[in-house]
Amino acid sequence: MFDRLRVMLMKELLELHRDPWAMFRLVVPLLLQLFAFGYAATFTVNHVATSVLDLDHSQESRGLISHFAATGRFDFVDFATSQADVTRDIDAGRATVAIVIHAGFARDLLNGRTGPLQVAVDGTNSNTALIALGYVGRIVARYQADRTGVTVPAAAAGASGVSVTLRERPWFNGGLEDRWFFIPGLIGTLTLIQVVSLTAFAVVREREVGTLEQIMVSPIRPIEFILGKAAPFFFIGLGEVLLITMVGEWWFHIPFLGSPLVMLLGASLFLLAALGLGLLLSTLSRTQQQAFALNFFIVNPFFILSGFAFPIAAMPAAMQWFTWINPLRYFLVVTRAVFLKGVGIAVLWPDLAVMGLLGAVLFGLSILRFRKSLD
Amino acid sequence: MNVEAATVVEMRGLVRRFGAVSAVRDVNIEIARGEIFGLVGPDGAGKTTIMRMLAGVLRPDAGQIRLMGVDVVAEPERAKPHLSYMPQRFGLYEDMTVAENIFFYATLFEVPARVRRERARGLLEGAGLQAFEGRRAGRLSGGMKQKLGLVCALIHTPRVLVLDEPTTGVDPVSRREFWGILYGLREEGVTIFLSTAYMDEAERCSRLALLNAGEIRYCDTPARLKRLLPGALLAVTTRDARAAHAALEGVPGVLGRLLMGDRVNVRVDDALLRTPALGARLAERGVRDAEIAPVEPGIEDVFVTLLGGAPERGAGGAE
Ligand SMILES: Nc1ncnc2c1ncn2[C@@H]1O[C@H](COP(=O)(O)OP(=O)(O)O)[C@@H](O)[C@H]1O
Ligand SMILES: [Mg+2]
Numbered sequence: 001m002f003d004r005l006r007v008m009l010m011k012e013l014l015e016l017h018r019d020p021w022a023m024f025r026l027v028v029p030l031l032l033q034l035f036a037f038g039y040a041a042t043f044t045v046n047h048v049a050t051s052v053l054d055l056d057h058s059q060e061s062r063g064l065i066s067h068f069a070a071t072g073r074f075d076f077v078d079f080a081t082s083q084a085d086v087t088r089d090i091d092a093g094r095a096t097v098a099i100v101i102h103a104g105f106a107r108d109l110l111n112g113r114t115g116p117l118q119v120a121v122d123g124t125n126s127n128t129a130l131i132a133l134g135y136v137g138r139i140v141a142r143y144q145a146d147r148t149g150v151t152v153p154a155a156a157a158g159a160s161g162v163s164v165t166l167r168e169r170p171w172f173n174g175g176l177e178d179r180w181f182f183i184p185g186l187i188g189t190l191t192l193i194q195v196v197s198l199t200a201f202a203v204v205r206e207r208e209v210g211t212l213e214q215i216m217v218s219p220i221r222p223i224e225f226i227l228g229k230a231a232p233f234f235f236i237g238l239g240e241v242l243l244i245t246m247v248g249e250w251w252f253h254i255p256f257l258g259s260p261l262v263m264l265l266g267a268s269l270f271l272l273a274a275l276g277l278g279l280l281l282s283t284l285s286r287t288q289q290q291a292f293a294l295n296f297f298i299v300n301p302f303f304i305l306s307g308f309a310f311p312i313a314a315m316p317a318a319m320q321w322f323t324w325i326n327p328l329r330y331f332l333v334v335t336r337a338v339f340l341k342g343v344g345i346a347v348l349w350p351d352l353a354v355m356g357l358l359g360a361v362l363f364g365l366s367i368l369r370f371r372k373s374l375d
Numbered sequence: 376m377n378v379e380a381a382t383v384v385e386m387r388g389l390v391r392r393f394g395a396v397s398a399v400r401d402v403n404i405e406i407a408r409g410e411i412f413g414l415v416g417p418d419g420a421g422k423t424t425i426m427r428m429l430a431g432v433l434r435p436d437a438g439q440i441r442l443m444g445v446d447v448v449a450e451p452e453r454a455k456p457h458l459s460y461m462p463q464r465f466g467l468y469e470d471m472t473v474a475e476n477i478f479f480y481a482t483l484f485e486v487p488a489r490v491r492r493e494r495a496r497g498l499l500e501g502a503g504l505q506a507f508e509g510r511r512a513g514r515l516s517g518g519m520k521q522k523l524g525l526v527c528a529l530i531h532t533p534r535v536l537v538l539d540e541p542t543t544g545v546d547p548v549s550r551r552e553f554w555g556i557l558y559g560l561r562e563e564g565v566t567i568f569l570s571t572a573y574m575d576e577a578e579r580c581s582r583l584a585l586l587n588a589g590e591i592r593y594c595d596t597p598a599r600l601k602r603l604l605p606g607a608l609l610a611v612t613t614r615d616a617r618a619a620h621a622a623l624e625g626v627p628g629v630l631g632r633l634l635m636g637d638r639v640n641v642r643v644d645d646a647l648l649r650t651p652a653l654g655a656r657l658a659e660r661g662v663r664d665a666e667i668a669p670v671e672p673g674i675e676d677v678f679v680t681l682l683g684g685a686p687e688r689g690a691g692g693a694e
Contacts, residue, residue, distance in 0.1 A: 003482050003485070007478070007482035011468060014470065014475065015471065210462055210466035211466025211467070213462045213466060214462065215466075216432045217431065217458070218480070219455050219456060219483075219484065
């Protein structure tokens, strides 16, 4: 038993070792995605092209505009003179956001009434626009605070002075450090994608090359084959977790408040589930194309319905149920908690337990499905 | 000699369907110890399917298989130590060396570490591969790969060897060496069950089954199969065999014609009676250098006559 397991392992490692591209394939896509997310996938937007129309020409209106300029978030591309200019700027795509201060802004503020401020956004670039709108709210709030010496929450800005009318629904970034939120989440997400596809392809390739038929006629037991196939990818997965954690630590300076041991335990249980999933996919595919398609259709929902980017609470009920069997959901909880909150097993044990259970079930299923038969 | 005790492989009423396709229908084969039993038939005849069922990796829809007394359908795992199966495309790990491949399969089949080296050396020597131990399997020639496959398949000294078209696509020299190894194994009492597309190889088998559309049409020794042929075979040798082949169409008494490169094999109902008529027809059509002589039929003629078509890749011809 152990001889066969050992020789399976030896074979996998030899093949990996002899493959000159293996290291490249394992590390480069991972780092590319990590840096893409680290830098690009952020809710922070700078240098939004902005058109300004000041119809009030008052000290107050200029003060508000200088608040916008001071943040660096908005680049003024046009100081318009009429409403028509503003519309043209937006339509031509020259500006994403237009800020219109109507005549009487200063008078209204001085009289204690709400000063009208209109913000128009280019809806075609919805993400940037919505994010920019969030800033508008905060900048107005700051302006209010500077003017009156009273701090007002952004959302309540309209009630106590300046009213902001928006053409689009305002959306507000709750002030999280986006990167802190994303990078710990990437550990599970990227590892899941890599490990599932590596495992699935490794088995399907043997089927295609014909070595699987050869192994089936040997007295090997399914569990020996499955374990021999999975073990190398378990260690590769752990290596990837370590790599992302280190880059997150030293490059992106994400705080790591928790215990590395809890992280290791969580990663191990999560990898068990990911390997089980990959093996299960491999028993369902005959060719690498099938494995590829299946991988795509399975891993994407796991990714989307995990809470990585889209809040689970906002999903329809049926999809929320699905998240209960999604190992990534639990691992995201674990990584974010270990990184950012520093909590330990006392808090995380239910998530760890469910991951372990899912891993055992997926692994068990793949062993059952891997009958030594070509049927 | 007790015939029953010598029976190593016994297949009874084997049936296997793939959806609507009946790949194997009611196949019965019995193989005695030390035989080299050949399975011949066109592509899609069901050869691979039969071998996979015997190897225990495919379940028959009906029928029994016994191998060395073990019921393969019920207990495939108990049959596996006795048998070695080399699939049509033997799976070597191309990134691993010759020695590593052998080591891998030896361990998989639980060959004790003590005897592994000795046996590997013997087999490699027999296959003429001893100089290539350190070479990656992917860098071997086609013939060497097949021989390495055979070495891997033999490392656990199986009593029964199942080879699915082991020499297809292999050069003639390597094929001859390969057969040298097979004869050596037969001397040691190994029973060999192989499929082949080469007629010269079919001729070397102790017995042959002609398979077509999942059914065994004929099963006997090559010599006796040849005697099944009706009439007699005449070889028409000429510089322009193609023209001769065309010219002989529709001559009374001609049962079949087969173009064989530099000659045409013509099957007639009566050699003495028809020879003059053939000569006359050839002369009439301008084929003047033709020589007509009776020949022994090769297995390819048997194949064509009995199954009504040659196997697609059956390029070998009788030696
Ligand atoms: N796994 C399979 N799925 C579906 N059909 C199959 C499968 N294997 C073989 N067949 C069909 O069964 C028939 C016999 O195939 P096979 O045993 O491979 O023939 P041979 O080895 O003589 O060329 C063919 O019609 C083939 O298409
Ligand atoms: Mg075949």
